[in-house]
Amino acid sequence: xxxxxxxxxxxxxxxxxxxxxxxxxxxxxxxxxxxxxxxxxxxxxxxxxxxxxxxxxxxxxxxxxxxxxxxxxxxxxxxxxxxxxxxxxxxxxxxxxxxxxxxxxxxxxxxxxxxxxxxxxxxxxxxxxxxxxxxxxxxxxxxxxxxxxxxxxxxxxxxxxxxxxxxxxxxxxxxxxxxxxxxxxxxxxxxxx
Amino acid sequence: xxxxxxxxxxxxxxxxxxxxxxxxxxxxxxxxxxxxxxxxxxxxxxxxxxxxxxxxxxxxxxxxxxxxxxxxxxxxxxxxxxxxxxxxxxxxxxxxxxxxxxxxxxxxxxxxxxxxxxxxxxxxxxxxxxxxxxxxxxxxxxxxxxxxxxxxxxxxxxxxxxxxxxxxxxxxxxxxxxxxxxxxxxxxxxxxx
Numbered sequence: 001x002x003x004x005x006x007x008x009x010x011x012x013x014x015x016x017x018x019x020x021x022x023x024x025x026x027x028x029x030x031x032x033x034x035x036x037x038x039x040x041x042x043x044x045x046x047x048x049x050x051x052x053x054x055x056x057x058x059x060x061x062x063x064x065x066x067x068x069x070x071x072x073x074x075x076x077x078x079x080x081x082x083x084x085x086x087x088x089x090x091x092x093x094x095x096x097x098x099x100x101x102x103x104x105x106x107x108x109x110x111x112x113x114x115x116x117x118x119x120x121x122x123x124x125x126x127x128x129x130x131x132x133x134x135x136x137x138x139x140x141x142x143x144x145x146x147x148x149x150x151x152x153x154x155x156x157x158x159x160x161x162x163x164x165x166x167x168x169x170x171x172x173x174x175x176x177x178x179x180x181x182x183x184x185x186x187x188x189x190x191x192x193x
Numbered sequence: 194x195x196x197x198x199x200x201x202x203x204x205x206x207x208x209x210x211x212x213x214x215x216x217x218x219x220x221x222x223x224x225x226x227x228x229x230x231x232x233x234x235x236x237x238x239x240x241x242x243x244x245x246x247x248x249x250x251x252x253x254x255x256x257x258x259x260x261x262x263x264x265x266x267x268x269x270x271x272x273x274x275x276x277x278x279x280x281x282x283x284x285x286x287x288x289x290x291x292x293x294x295x296x297x298x299x300x301x302x303x304x305x306x307x308x309x310x311x312x313x314x315x316x317x318x319x320x321x322x323x324x325x326x327x328x329x330x331x332x333x334x335x336x337x338x339x340x341x342x343x344x345x346x347x348x349x350x351x352x353x354x355x356x357x358x359x360x361x362x363x364x365x366x367x368x369x370x371x372x373x374x375x376x377x378x379x380x381x382x383x384x385x386x
Contacts, residue, residue: 048329049289061278065292068284075277084268085254091261098292099258100242136241 010161104130109169119170203354286348297323302362312363
């Protein structure tokens with residue numbers, strides 16, 4: 001299988017982390033977002049949404065959306081709990097990540113790191129929601145090692161991708177020790193960091 | 194089980210549509226968003242994100258995020274394809290809906306219907322992305338009855354919720370006949386409309 005991705009994107013790194021953890025073989029196809037390589041006619045024929053990452057199976061069928069890709073790769077593995085409620089909580093966190101975390105934490109990082117703007121030029125409403133998202137994670141992790149179940153799951157991988165880079169978007173994790181502990185634990189499990 | 198929801202919210206209606214289609218018994222707990230009932234201390238103790246819908250199982254365990262809830266309710270049912278790729282495509286559409294459709298189509302509807310503003314006061318970037326989302330759906334549905342597999346799935350239910358109300362957000366579906374056909378087909382399958 002092929003993974004079209006850009007390693008500046010946490011969404012793409014989720015796929016790398018998951019596939020490497022599971023020991024899956026894949027070809028990484030560097031796709032430069034900033035150079036428009038995810039908007040060419042050829043790319044859009046594979047993914048009309050024009051986004052990375054994109055998984056292309058050996059038979060040519062494409063699958064988009066980072067959290068859908070990692071859930072698919074992780075099916076029947078330790079990265080997805082078998083208990084139905086724990087499994088559903090993984091989904092809850094995956095959807096929360098895309099709706100209430102990524103549009104704030106990742107977009108602020110994009111503004112600072114790639115648009116080269118100072119923290120003060122981040123949109124205030126995005127900063128506020130990003131801070132709120134990190135606070136919610138700090139509370140949710142109190143007394144537990146992982147976001148769902150008793151093992152690292154794709155929920156941890158999805159949330160890790162941009163949370164471990166939150167400082168690049170002007171967010172301070174020093175005030176969130178529980179999140180920091182979980183980041184270290186997750187990085188250790190994944191062999192990254 | 195209990196469903197905390199507000200029927201002005203398409204996200205909440207997804208749960209109603211799914212549970213009713215599957216013939217599941219549940220108690221609907223009206224939760225008035227505009228009156229702040231999803232932000233009370235009691236509600237936040239169940240769902241710290243302060244969002245509806247929320248599913249509370251008979252043993253008291255809560256599950257948030259509309260698309261996680263309907264996926265959980267639909268497990269082992271005809272609303273989730275058994276083929277792994279078709280199943281993954283359902284997830285792709287569910288994540289796309291929350292990231293690339295709801296924040297534009299649903300938010301524009303909220304502005305017009307509940308904030309009582311004219312269409313001209315919708316944020317232009319949200320309108321543009323909403324139009325793009327509807328165009329993408331029109332293309333994706335060409336030559337097929339459902340978003341994934343050969344049967345109505347939770348992907349159709351999730352996308353239906355706000356698409357069938359898109360006109361309330363100032364979007365014109367007359368130019369998207371394929372989407373209109375799919376709406377009619379989905380409403381017929383669900384017995385609504």
